[in-house]
Amino acid sequence: MPKRPAFYHFLGCIIPHRYPSIEKATRLVFEDLDMDLLDMEGATCCPAPGVFGSFERITWATIAARNLTIAEETGHPITTGCNGCFASLWDANYELKHDEDLREAVNAGLKEIDREFKGTIEVTHYVDALYNTAGLEKMRKRVVRPMKGVRMALHPGCHFMRPKLLKKKEDSERPHILKDISLTTGGEYVPYKDELMCCGAGGAVRTADIKIALDFTKQKFESIQAAGGADMIVTPCPFCELQLDLGQVEIEKHFGVKFEFDVLHISELLALAFGHDPDEFGLDTHLQYMQRKTEPHWEQLGIKR
Amino acid sequence: MTSAEEKPPIVLDEPDREFVEMIKRTGGPNIQSCYQCGTCSGSCPAGARTNFLVRGIIRKALLGMKQECISAPELWYCTTCYTCTDRCPQDVKPTDVIKAIRNIAVQEGYMLQNHQKVAQKVLETGHAVPLDKESWQKLREKVGLEPIPPNASRFPEAIADVVKIAKKTHFDKLVEDKDEDEE
Structure with a gap:
């Protein structure tokens, strides 16, 4: 039997601490696709690239490098389901491999905790593992609950694909990877004008001024409505998911406008399509439902209850 | 115009x-x-x-x-x-x-208080968004996961590492509460 691909699983903060349904769904989906996830014991905050990177670059890079060294111990690549964590770990890994001054400063900090950045591993996003390691064909074969007639609006977010010249993932003006993966479930793609716009949460803006952050999010929702609406919004990032999901409760409070979109991480969409019961990973624990005491629109999502 | x-x-x-x-x-x-x-x-x-x-x-x-x-x-x-x-x-x-x-x-000292608090959280818990309430652990259990994930929430030595790094780069001083903020 061929060896199963294995990844160090970088959880970050939002997935394990606020949206654990994403963590559970990911474990189910990776198992279904014959990929192993290894615990990264003692991993910390990535730390948030737009936040800590904005405060002090050396500290940001050193804490990120500490996380990287946990994986370097045995050499498996890292995978993470958060665009922010991906950006921090990928960028730090890249910059430390290419900027000797930074590497020297970072290793001076790591020496304090008996670690050293060696630059021996790669950082991937779940999306990479799904698209490149498992592959679209394998995913298509696993689909036992086709999302037939379910209209999916996509929110790719920013930090997986940008900066495009550095990350070299795909054309950030015409991305296709999230769309290709989502379409394996048999759902219908809903294009809308502001699909590629930021959710508004990043860069420490959500913390600086939540109303400005929510104004971005509101524009995205209005853009989806202008395109005829959607049955779900799919994203590869838990921070975007928090902003789009919990953000609806906050928009209602700050702007007096009510939206009721179901927002799914790509892992959650795949878990449903692969036949898992939504209770198996707790889809109804999204903070929007917990705070509003509501449930997902099961019928719209193609789920019989 | x-x-x-x-x-x-x-x-x-x-x-x-x-x-x-x-x-x-x-x-x-x-x-x-x-x-x-x-x-x-x-x-x-x-x-x-x-x-x-x-x-x-x-x-x-x-x-x-x-x-x-x-x-x-x-x-x-x-x-x-x-x-x-x-x-x-x-x-x-x-x-x-x-x-x-x-x-x-x-x-140069231009940092919003909210940003300072996020930075302090990482030094205190290892995470910008920490597992800081029992209800978050319950939420994890509800979806069928162990209550505390295998990150810094479970391994306090990871937090100590972050604090050491922050001391070395003087980040701890940069984000500590300044006197005028404590009123």
Whole structure:
């Protein structure tokens, strides 16, 4: 039997601490696709690239490098389901491999905790593992609950694909990877004008001024409505998911406008399509439902209850 | 079209010639390639709803107007979406320039209290968004996961590592509560 691909699983903060349904769904989906996830014991905050990177670059890079060294111990690549964590770990890994001054400063900090950045591993996003390691064909074969007639609006977010010249993932003006993966479930793609716009949460803006952050999010929702609406919004990032999901409760409070979109991480969409019961990973624990005491629109999502 | 309001000329009495060099050293090495085309601001979702103007900040920085750049509240409205970086014809990497100016602002004491609190959380718990309530553990159990994940929430030695790193880079001092904040 061929060896199963294995990844160090970088959880970050939002997935394990606020949206654990994403963590559970990911474990189910990776198992279904014959990929192993290894615990990264003692991993910390990535730390948030737009936040800590904005405060002090050396500290940001050193804490990120500490996380990287946990994986370097045995050499498996890292995978993470958060665009922010991906950006921090990928960028730090890249910059430390290419900027000797930074590497020297970072290793001076790591020496304090008996670690050293060696630059021996790669950082991937779940999306990479799904698209490149498992592959679209394998995913298509696993689909036992086709999302037939379910209209999916996509929110790719920013930090997986940008900066495009550095990350070299795909054309950030015409991305296709999230769309290709989502379409394996048999759902219908809903294009809308502001699909590629930021959710508004990043860069420490959500913390600086939540109303400005929510104004971005509101524009995205209005853009989806202008395109005829959607049955779900799919994203590869838990921070975007928090902003789009919990953000609806906050928009209602700050702007007096009510939206009721179901927002799914790509892992959650795949878990449903692969036949898992939504209770198996707790889809109804999204903070929007917990705070509003509501449930997902099961019928719209193609789920019989 | 001109504004009906009278605009005073930009005062350049004391340009800080070091500022551009500081930005270049702090993570924005390409700032001097900017020829002020405005593609960045035209692409900017923050600029579409606030007075955050990437082109303006870069111009001010190139003129040595350090104080105006680092003290501007709108400096913190960039979500770092990198759309400007992907579209800039001069490879200025405006997002990195903004982040570099933010680093300098923080060094000089311009840091929002909310941001300080997030930074402190990482030093206290290892996470910017910590597992700080029992209800979060219950939520994990509800979805069929162990109550405490195998990250710094379970391994306190990881938090000690982060604190040591922050001491070494003096980040701990940078984000500690200043006297005037404690009222």
